[in-house]
Amino acid sequence: MNVALLAHEQFPDRAKTAVGVLRYADYDVVAVLDRGTAGSRVADHVPDVQDAPVVASMDDVGADVDALVVGIAPIGGGFEESWRPDVRTALERGADVYAGLHYFLADDEEFAGLAAEHGCDLWDVRSPPEDIGVAEGTAGSVDATVVTTVGTDCSVGKMTATRELYEDAREQGMDAAFVATGQTGILIEGEGVPVDRVVSDFAAGAVEAMVLDAAEDHDYVFVEGQGSIVHPAYSGVTASIVHGSQPDHLVLCHEVGRESVHGYDQPIPPVESFPGRYEQFAGPVSDSDVVGGMLNTRSVDGDEAARDAVAEFADTIDAPADDPVRFGTESVLEAIR
Template identity: 80%
Template sequence: MKVALLAHEKFPDRAKTAVGVLRYADYDVVAVLDRNNDGTRVSDHVPDVQDAPVVASMSDVPDDVDALIVGISPIGGAFDESWRPDVRNALERGCDVFSGLHYFLGEDEEFAELAAEHGAELWDVRKPPEDLGVADGVVDSVDATVVATVGTDCSVGKMTATRELYEAAREEGLDAAFVATGQTGILIEGEGIPIDRVVSDFAAGAVERMVLEAGADHDYVFVEGQASIVHPAYSGVTASIVHGAQPDHLVLCHEAGRDSVHGYDQQLPPVESFVDRYESFAGPVADADVIGGMLNTRGVADDEAAREAVADFADAIGAPADDPVRFGPDTVLEVIR
């Protein structure tokens, strides 16, 4: 499928969905929409992912595109009205539109009418199934090894770390599954449940359902983490994933240089404190240990400095660590094996 990615004024640093699709999805990305970077290419901003031109609007995208993906999700998941002409253009051309916003495009009267008129699909990725229930606390019944990523904060690379571990495991011949819990993971995997949109009573149950299904058929289950246990707005999502997954192991994710909570004027606790925080929090439902760490070093200039940062992170948490994008996830994967 040929797709365009909408990432206006956020690409690449605040367009993690767009970057995730470029790095991991099986789509053929023909263009990225970003008014601020019009005339450049993806490779000018992000190495080692699909390359494509960056253009100003959907009207600059070739006619043979199949879908437009909203590749950004601002705090609160709102729809920016400046995107409306691009979505309208896509639907009028018969293109499907996929969105991970909390604002459902299918409930937008104009978009719903255009989709029906032109035979296009509106896929609101964050719309959960309606048949969810509370968790039964029975994930420990599966034989699979369940590994969940957890973070010091939002947007530190939990989805990326989970995906890298999963893909490396598959490449080594391990029977592994990826459990998608957020919009980016769902767009990449093609299935999953958006835990941050599930009624709170049912959120752990939604995670439990996915882990039970994956664990019945696979030896290793890698669960995509969300948010952080210390985040003032999103800690509930983290809690639901940790308790719903009942993981055997945890992988702690952090971004080098991050010292305050994303979007808030609040200092992060010391990195080393997160090991006990997460192990203690998981303890009532799972004897989970922080078996390794993943450090996002995108803000570190050179590889030597990045390796030093990874080593310091490993020392701080008392476990092996990697930068899964820069150096690969093999050190942590070997410990999991």
């Protein structure tokens, strides 16, 4: 399926959904829409993913497009009106539109009308199913090994770490499943529950249900983490995922140089404090250990300096660590095995 990715003014650094789709999804990306970097190519910005031209608008996409994917989500998940012409053009060309926003396109009168007129689907990825119940505390009893990623902050690479662990595990013959809990993971996997959109009483139950389902058919279940236990806005989502999944192991994710909470004037506590924080927090529902760490070194120039940063991170958290994109996941995956 051919898709275009909307990432205006954000590509690549703040367009994690777009980059995740480029790296992992089974879509053929024919263009990225970004007014700020139009005229370049994806390969000029992000190595080792699908390449495609970067253009200024949907009008500049010459290839046939089956769907336009909104590849960015601002804090709060709102819809930027400057995107409206591109969404309108996509629908008028008969393309579906997928979006992981809290603003539902299906509730937008103009978009709903155009979709009906041109036979298009509007997939609001953050629209949760209705049949979710309260967690019963049963995920800890599954036979599978459950591994949940956690972070020092939001947007440090939890989805990427989870996906890399899952894909590497499968390549090595491990019977693994991926549990998607956010818009990027759901767009890649094609299924999942957006935990940050679920009523708080049912959020842990949503995660529990997905873990139980995955554990029926797989030996390892990798659960995509969200937010951080110290995040002033998103800690509730983190709590629901940790308590709902009742993991055997936790993998701590961090980004080199991240000292303050993204979007907030609040310092991140010392990194060395996080293994204890998460193990203590998970403790009442599961005897989880921080089995390893994943370090995002995208801002580090040169592999030697990046390896030094990973080694320092491993020493800091007293556990094996990797950069899953730059160097792979072997040391953490071995610890999980």
